[in-house]
Amino acid sequence: MHAITNSGWIEVVTGSMFSGKTEELLRRLRRAEIAGQDVAVFTPAIDDRYGKDAVGSHDGRRWEAIAVEPDSDFDAVNEHLNGEKVVAFDEGNFFTPALVECCERLAGDGRRVIVSGLDLNFRGEPYKPMPQLIAVAEYVEKFRxxxxxxxxxxxxxxxxxxxxxxxxxxxxxxxxxxxxxxxxxxxxxxxxxx
Missing domain, CATH: 3.30.60.20 (Wheat Germ Agglutinin (Isolectin 2); domain 1)
Incomplete structure (x- = not known):
């Protein structure tokens, strides 16, 4: 939470495959956990490369996650939360535009929201809903x-x-x-x- 305004925010970690997006997401989650902050992590149910209930990086690091449908809205995500102040979404590119409103509402509730995902599809076109998330985020990092x-x-x-x-x-x-x-x-x- 921002100390002065007591508000939440959205962070987006984006870039191509193999650029370290999920690795960076996991690094941020580890730091939040070290700081004593409760964390909730969500992954799209269609991505089962690391198991249905885990987020993983190519270098083998993993984090327990909650698998939700790609069209999950704020209510569907909120029912899994237990007061966590850090909420993360991996593979944001697999979610529908409902993710944008969900992240906005979570940040509006005073939470730190972290989303990682591809910004471009294999054709080199913007991979929705990432452009919208980038537009509303307070912090954006593009990895290469x-x-x-x-x-x-x-x-x-x-x-x-x-x-x-x-x-x-x-x-x-x-x-x-x-x-x-x-x-x-x-x-x-x-x-x-x-």
């Missing part, structure tokens, strides 16, 4: 990875299908296809449109 092609700072996420850059019209999942992701800079990021 290292481009797997040239070594420059990477701000984009390259979707690969069977080892090749994805086509702009590729569906989210291709049956039998091998899907992977890489961090890329603006110059090396490729979207097939043929």
């Amino acid at each position: 990875a290292i481009c797997t092609q040239c070594g420059e700072p990477a701000t984009r996420t390259q979707r690969m299908i069977n080892g090749e850059p994805a086509h702009v019209d590729d569906p989210t999942t291709l049956v039998g296809a091998e899907e992977s992701y890489e961090a890329r800079c603006r110059h090396c990021h490729t979207i097939r449109r043929d």
Whole structure:
């Protein structure tokens, strides 16, 4: 809580895949816990890479979380809270725009709200609802990875299908296809449109 105004706020940690967003979220949560602040962490139920009830980073760190539906609103989140002053959401890009109002209300109730998530999809387009969260947040940090092609700072996420850059019209999942992701800079990021 801001000491002078006794108000809450919203922090957004964003950037491409492999840039350290979740690692930074976990660092902030550890510091809040060290400071004796109660913490509640939410993750979208559709993201089960680290288990249904956990947030995890690529380096193996984990934090217990509450899985909620991506379209959860303030009431759905609030029913899981027990007075925690720090409320975090991982993979904010998987939530619907209802997350924006939810975060606004939590901050309005005097809570510190931390959201991490991708700012751009694999096409290089804004990944909703992150642009709206960035606009209303008091604090925003954009992290960069290292481009797997040239070594420059990477701000984009390259979707690969069977080892090749994805086509702009590729569906989210291709049956039998091998899907992977890489961090890329603006110059090396490729979207097939043929």
